[in-house]
Amino acid sequence: MKMLIGGEWKAAASGREMEVVNPATWETVGTVPSGGHEDAGAAVDAAGEAFAPWADLPPVERGKVLFRTAVLVREETERLAATLVAEQGKPLREATDEVRGFAHVLEYYAGLSSSLYGESINTKAYGRIIVERRPLGVCAGIIPWNMPVMIAGWKIGPALTAGNTMVLKPASTTPLTTLAIGDLFLKAGLPAGVLNIVTGPGETLGEALVTHPVVRKVSFTGEIGTGRHVAETAAQTMKHVTLELGGSDPMIVCDDADLAVAAAGAAGGRFYNCGQTCTAVKRVYVFSDVADRFRELLVEKTRAITVGDGMEKGVRMGPLNNAAGLERIETVVEDVRDEAEVLVGGKRPEGKGFFYEPTLITGLPVDAPSLREEVFGPVLPVVEVEDLDEAVAAANGTRYGLGASIWTKDLGRAERGCRDLEAGIVWVNQHLKAPPETPFGGVKWSGTGRENGPHALERYTEEKALLIRS
Numbered sequence: 001m002k003m004l005i006g007g008e009w010k011a012a013a014s015g016r017e018m019e020v021v022n023p024a025t026w027e028t029v030g031t032v033p034s035g036g037h038e039d040a041g042a043a044v045d046a047a048g049e050a051f052a053p054w055a056d057l058p059p060v061e062r063g064k065v066l067f068r069t070a071v072l073v074r075e076e077t078e079r080l081a082a083t084l085v086a087e088q089g090k091p092l093r094e095a096t097d098e099v100r101g102f103a104h105v106l107e108y109y110a111g112l113s114s115s116l117y118g119e120s121i122n123t124k125a126y127g128r129i130i131v132e133r134r135p136l137g138v139c140a141g142i143i144p145w146n147m148p149v150m151i152a153g154w155k156i157g158p159a160l161t162a163g164n165t166m167v168l169k170p171a172s173t174t175p176l177t178t179l180a181i182g183d184l185f186l187k188a189g190l191p192a193g194v195l196n197i198v199t200g201p202g203e204t205l206g207e208a209l210v211t212h213p214v215v216r217k218v219s220f221t222g223e224i225g226t227g228r229h230v231a232e233t234a235a236q237t238m239k240h241v242t243l244e245l246g247g248s249d250p251m252i253v254c255d256d257a258d259l260a261v262a263a264a265g266a267a268g269g270r271f272y273n274c275g276q277t278c279t280a281v282k283r284v285y286v287f288s289d290v291a292d293r294f295r296e297l298l299v300e301k302t303r304a305i306t307v308g309d310g311m312e313k314g315v316r317m318g319p320l321n322n323a324a325g326l327e328r329i330e331t332v333v334e335d336v337r338d339e340a341e342v343l344v345g346g347k348r349p350e351g352k353g354f355f356y357e358p359t360l361i362t363g364l365p366v367d368a369p370s371l372r373e374e375v376f377g378p379v380l381p382v383v384e385v386e387d388l389d390e391a392v393a394a395a396n397g398t399r400y401g402l403g404a405s406i407w408t409k410d411l412g413r414a415e416r417g418c419r420d421l422e423a424g425i426v427w428v429n430q431h432l433k434a435p436p437e438t439p440f441g442g443v444k445w446s447g448t449g450r451e452n453g454p455h456a457l458e459r460y461t462e463e464k465a466l467l468i469r470s
């Protein structure tokens with residue numbers, strides 16, 4: 001496939017290409033341009049040219065294009081989902097949900113398109129003060145490989161609805177579905193240059209977008225180290241920045257919780273997408289008096305997960321997306337083997353693919369250093385705590401603050417969790433779901449800014465004040 005720049009499909013200026021590999025089979029499933037500085041510049045130029053006419057359209061007309069794209073995406077769900085499985089590795093059912101979720105995000109923002117109002121204040125002393133909301137201009141969206149389609153929607157939806165144009169850079173291991181969706185935007189009548197999709201290495205192509213003086217906003221989702229570098233670099237040219245970084249979401253299971261529901265929630269919340277979800281359940285803190293029963297139920301749920309190629313029927317968990325991720329997971333488990341007990345899994349199966357067994361670990365002390373870091377794969381530590389005070393203190397004891405959940409039937413405990421857990425999202429008796437209405441993002445080192453909801457729409461605009469006197 002080629003890159004989408006100014007409504008046309010282009011090779012990299014250097015002529016270089018890179019291969020996309022199926023993480024389940026190690027077969028090459030596509031080739032895309034390996035773009036660099038020059039290609040980033042061409043894409044920003046195209047987005048710059050397209051900006052004024054797109055921003056001048058009545059908002060509802062912009063919304064109609066998003067809505068037509070969503071219709072086409074829904075019609076093409078099967079093909080897009082199969083492409084997503086081939087490049088990312090997730091089971092077909094999850095890929096289908098993700099493609100539908102992308103369409104849902106576009107529909108949501110299409111619906112919000114004409115709701116972006118300004119403000120007006122009448123004063124005797126200064127006349128009428130009007131506050132307009134203006135689009136920012138050219139925005140760059142940089143996305144990771146774990147939920148490449150959904151996260152693309154979280155950036156494209158609000159950016160384009162608010163009247164901006166965009167250059168999107170998918171992760172190098174998962175560019176194919178995003179490019180296929182770019183084609184559907186063109187078919188739906190999106191003017192050339194409003195959305196450009198460039199492919200290539202983050203350190204060169206991504207860096208070129210972040211340093212480009214014409215780009216007014218960078219919305220980045222990825223790892224904390226990269227995010228910090230992006231923020232520092234973007235500050236050199238005073239860009240707006242939204243950062244959605246990693247998480248180490250805690251799940252607190254109280255002694256009055258429905259343990260069967262909580263065990264299903266823990267297994268679903270951890271092993272969905274092979275554990276590579278930013279808001280996955282990454283640590284469970286369970287009250288000691290129900291810990292044995294909870295572990296039994298969770299072991300049962302975990303053993304029932306079928307691992308394999310995401311296109312095979314009945315598969316519930318695919319491989320990790322890439323070799324580096326697999327190596328990190330192997331190291332995490334080896335590093336705790338001496339102090340913890342591996343209840344289920346703990347190794348990679350033989351054969352091809354970046355597979356790792358769904359793994360449960362128990363016996364770690366509540367202050368184990370390994371619990372403070374994000375583990376991006378199918379490994380779940382279950383840690384015992386005495387009470388809610390200890391659980392909340394442990395849950396908050398990391399630099400992360402993306403999501404957190406508390407499982408209880410007691411309203412007082414639920415309220416305590418909502419109030420005291422340091423996170424951008426707190427769930428009660430559930431974990432993971434985040435429909436487009438949910439402002440999504442973290443506190444502390446998990447990032448700045450929010451995606452989704454009307455809040456994200458505002459973050460793709462800036463206020464302009466007009467003081468008018470007759």
Ligand code: NDP
Pocket residue numbers: 142143144145146147169170171172173200201202203204205206207210221222223224226227229230243244245246247277278374376402441442446447
């Ligand atoms: P990375 O930070 O490695 O990569 C993310 C994106 O940034 C990729 O497109 C990458 O390109 C690009 N990139 C890399 N270096 C630069 C650079 N110097 N300048 C600009 N762009 C660059 O993250 P991963 O892809 O490994 O994603 C996994 C991480 O993302 C996890 O920590 C996870 O928790 C987090 N995440 C957070 C979410 C949230 O909403 N909070 C949601 C999803 C994931 P390339 O692929 O070419 O290297």
